[in-house]
Amino acid sequence: MTMKKSKIIGITVAIIVISMILTIVMNMRASSDKEETVEHVELFTDLGEIQAFRVLANEKVEATKIKNSWEVDGIEQKLEAEKLDALIHTIRNLKGKEVAIARKDVHLDFPNVTVELTDDDGNTQSFSVGQLNNNQTKYYVEHRETQTIYLVDRQYIETIPLKPSDLMDQRLVTIPINELVEIVIFNGTEEIVLKRDAPYTKEEKIAHISGWYMWKPYEGIYSVTFQAMEEIYQGIPELKLSNVVQDDTETGIEESDFHITFRSKTEEETLFIGNPAKNNHYYISREDNNETMTINTELLEPFSKQSFDMIDKFMHIVALEVTKDIKIKTSQKTYHLEIEQQNDGLAITLNNQEIEDNAFKKVYPYLAGLTFDTYVGNQTTNSNNAEIEIAYTIETEEKGELTERIALIPINNESYLIQKETGASEFSIRKEKIEETFKQLDNLLK
Structure with a gap:
């Protein structure tokens, strides 16, 4: 009997404790929800256009417009x-949630x-x-003139x-990206x-697609x-200095064999990259500036690639929407694709046989997606030795019909040299890619 009574008392106590915990949690949630729904108001309501600001911290920052x-x-x-x-x-548009709390706390x-802000009428307000x-998400901020304390999101305060140096232009390239017409990387x-x-x-x-073309180091334009x-x-935009070098460290800038030039129609800016510095940085300098700086190595990665890794490796790039026909001739067979743009899609014939639009679109990527594999250097060859000839004809407003002829000349048992009529002969393509394309075209004729 006593044991049963003890169990009942224990269960009752547990229920009371659980109820109290739930009540506290619900109250905390309600309080949190209420806090989130409290209106955030502007700290400054009577300031005009800001003409000056001053920051009083470990160092003083003063700026005037x-x-x-x-x-x-x-x-x-x-x-x-x-x-x-x-x-x-x-700063002018800071918003916060007013709170009642002691300043000293x-x-x-x-x-x-x-921070002090002064507007065009000479009015000054500060916070x-x-x-x-x-929870480390907001700062307590006091509007000094009204002695009102607010909670303001930290992301705004931390700007x-x-x-003073925080306001320096730390960008190493100031030419706007949309004005660039040329980038030279050595x-x-x-x-x-x-x-461009x-x-x-x-x-x-x-x-x-990119709208940019590589003119060097290859003979052709890719x-x-x-x-x-x-x-x-x-x-x-991320090319920003980390530090200005103050000592006589061996930076390697004067002997630099790595430099990047950015050109617009009216401006030119060159960066010289020197030796590796500490903490995964490199020494760097601008041509128009005697200062040597450091920059994070990762920021140089987009400009450190080899040319072959930067180009589209398609044997020939042509949009289907402007293509009129494609002729492929070998010693054993000939393919003639004729493409007509119509309102309801494409009208396609292959060797005078009508081809369904959907079937053609599955096969066309094999032809359009032919990519070269290896740089073999610019070679002088005789197109009479070609095993395969491909001609792409497109319709243009400026020049009417344009045809690009490509000869595939065997250079060994595995590869063809790609010789373009209007370009250089400097890349090879594996024969198996061409053979697979022919198989796909043959499937369309079955």
Whole structure:
């Protein structure tokens, strides 16, 4: 009887404890939900356009807007205008959730950072930054004039520059990406010349997805892969210095055999990369600047590839939508693909036999996707020795019909040399790729 009574009491106590825990959890959730739904309000409501700001931290940062540009005390180097404008916009439009808390409890009685903003009418307002909240997502911030404390997202507060050098333009390339027309990379073993333009009609360019072409080191002009150019495009804004070198370290800049030149129609900027530095960095310098800096090695990777790894390796790049016909001639057989663009799709014949649109689209990638395998150097050959001849004809607005003829000349038992009528003969393709393409074309004729 006593044991049963003890069990009942134990169960009752457990239920009470569980109920209390659930109540606390629910209250915490309710409190959290309430906190998230509290309106975030602007810290500054009576300020006009900001003309000056001052940051008081371990170092003092003072910036003044003169006409449409900013000047920062103690900084003679160029400032990153977009960064400054974004910073001012962020600070001017800070929002937070008002909280009731003692200044001394969140380190606002002796703050480490205070920011003063002055507008075009000379009005000044300021705020101080205290400590992070418990979950490290927001700072306690006090609007000094109203003595109101807010919780403000840390991502906005951490944009505040704490020293003048934080506002320096640390980009090593300042030419806007959309204005670049040429990039020249000399990596010590080869000179790679990339250009935005090539001597092709607009119809020929349709299938060149990246819109950039490699003019060197090869004799021919080849399309740069989309991935290679995407990495370069993303990499250029990230080319930023890490530190300025103050000592006489052997940097290797003067003997540099690795340099990159960026050109627009009106500007040119060259970077010289020297010896490896500490902590996975390289020494680097701009042509127009005597300072030697360091840069993270990873930032140089998009510009450190070999030329062969940067080009589209298609034997011939042509868009199906502008292709009129393709003729393939061997000693044993001939294929003649005729393609007509119609409103409801393609009308296709192969050796005068009508081919279904869907069936053709499954086979066409074998022909259009023929890729070369090896660089064999520019060779002088006789097209009379060709085992296979392929002619691609397209329709252009500028020049009417254009035909590109390609001769495949055997150089050994496994490979053909690709000899283009309008280009160099410098790459080979494995014979098995051509044979597989013929098999697919034969399947269409069955």
